[in-house]
Amino acid sequence: MTPEKFIRSLLKDAEITVAGDKPWDIQVHDQRMYKRVLNGGMLAVGESYMDGWWDTPSLDEFINRVLRAKLDRKIKGDWKTILFLLRSKMFNMQTRGRSRKVGEEHYDLGNDLYRRMLDKRMNYTCAYWKNAKTLDEAQEAKLDLVCRKTELKPGMKVLELGCGWGSFAKYAAEKYGVHVTAYNISEEQVKLARELTRGLEVEILQKDYREAEGKYDAVISIGIMEHVGYKNYHTYMEITDRCLKEDGVALIHTIGGNISTTHTNPWTDKYIFPNGMLPSVAQLSEAMEGLFVIEDLHNFGPDYDKTLMAWFGNFDKSWPELKDKYGERFYRMWKFYLLSAAGGFRSRSNQLWQIVMTRPGRQQPPRIC
16 A cells, blocks of 8 residues: 555544545645655654645644544654654653753743733633633633632742743732742743742742742642653652642642653654653652642643634734744744644643642642632
């Protein structure tokens, strides 16, 4: 069977047609795409899209159908993919030195890009759309949800591990009257976070989360666990334990996977989040065993589909202002990133969890949602 016939037969299983008239059908512009994808797996799917070898009117729905049909498991890729998988198992890809790579290559890309793409508070994590109509409303609802779940009150001390552009720190200090100490390794994020939180009870430190010190009423991370790595999950829990007061509350907001693994997909690792990976519930629960009780596990993964689509809408609308700096290949790369991620959540391949933790014996926090 030729590569073209094989790929077409796989796509048929997902009800995707080459040159079809459905929004999720694809148009192939370069016939070399079939062999490239057959040999290179999902890495080649993304790279050939970046190169303009194929297109689809609805990339998010195309990926949703690919993942629901499990086509990503039927194309294994070449020796480079195998080497990538072996490397992730053998080495700690999220050491202090390696962890800086994602800050430099992703979060330091340019605040101009993120200002245009995100909400007014610059939240770069999943919004909470339950009672919200706009991205701004949904992101504020997420921040308030975290504050209520961790029982924040005026005068409390809060440790935030990984703070982005300071959106949570600013909100918690303004609305709940707490003092926030936040750790972040991204130089550009830290600069802007300090600017946005100036005058508030907020301290932004450009340091690795593993350097955290002190005792706090709450320890919170919103979107850092995706960069911690399976070899460091227990270290993260030990740091939380060390820094949390005896009767404190900890919260993790993270993307999660349905199965335990040691890596992300090769395309995302290469172009978007180097050395990142998604934890499973099993990996996190094992890491906290003997230290914490899971008081609440809240899954609102479908909200990330809606968040990503809003981000892409903002990015696409703002592209005329950004294109001279970033270029066409970046546009296709970023489009593939945002819309394929939306498809991943739509297919329920990825989840979004908020996990509330306390020490054994502590009074159970009130259930918020």
